[in-house]
Amino acid sequence: SSQRVCDYERQHVAGPVGAEFHIGVPDDALPRVATMLDFVGGALGEDPDPTIAAILTPGSLTNRAFMIAPIYITHFNEPALLQAEIPSANGCTSARSLARIYAAAVSEVDGVRLLDAEQVDDARTEQSVGADLVMVGNPNRLASGYWLPDDLSPMLGPGAFGHAGLGGSLGCALPEREIGFGYVMNQCQ
Incomplete structure (x- = not known):
């Protein structure tokens, strides 16, 4: 596609399912964006996550x-970023x-399904x-564009797929149950 990623995502993913997902937040959505807070206990805390410790090394x-x-994580509060x-x-x-x-990736949501059976497989x-x-410290099981469940991140169980974000956010789906899950936060853990 010759489209910018943000335009493609808006036109073919978020828009059709009625989701508010932005890669580059528009002016009218800025007031609804939560303020990012520092990591719990500071960046490393008492029991640092090995990946966070390595990021800061x-x-x-x-x-x-x-x-x-x-x-740094709190720089994501700046409108320019x-x-x-x-x-x-x-x-x-x-x-x-x-x-x-994620639900629309594995089932119909308001008449829209984002992935067909072959793409889900x-x-x-x-x-x-x-x-x-x-x-570091995290085993990886990877599929085409997604992470798969493992001992550290079981997601929704065997057969699920998804992706994590910095600080603990997670989106995933389990096709057999036709369920999507989303967790986001504004204080990294």
């Missing part, structure tokens, strides 16, 4: 992968909208498994 592979610019179109880093949505998108067919050199 200058020069580590994880730090180099995540810190393409010196951006919220309104930038950064598909890998600044999707902005509500839990209800995220759940609605592809979304949950394991393509890679093993230790992740960037997301």
Whole structure:
């Protein structure tokens, strides 16, 4: 497609299912965006997540992968960063909208289904498994564009697929139950 990612997403994903999901928040939606707060207990807290600790370790592979610019979580409160179109880093949505998108991936929502049966099978067919050199401490089971359940993140159970975001947000679906799930927060954990 010759469309920008934000336009494609709006036209083919969020729009058809009536979800409010933005890659680059428009002016009229800015007042509804929650303020991002620092990590609970500071960035590392008492029992730091290995990935967060690695992100904050200058020069580590994880730090180099995540810190393409010196951006800290609370920088996402700045309108310029919220309104930038950064598909890998600044999707902005509500839990209800995220759940609605994932539900529409595996079932009909108001007459719209986003993925056909073959695409759902592809979304949950394991393509890679093993230790992740960037997301340290987390095993990875990956499909085409999605994460698969594992011991650390069981999602909705075997057969589910989804994706996590920084700080603990999660969107996922379980085709057998035709259910989508969304969890978002404004304080990272």
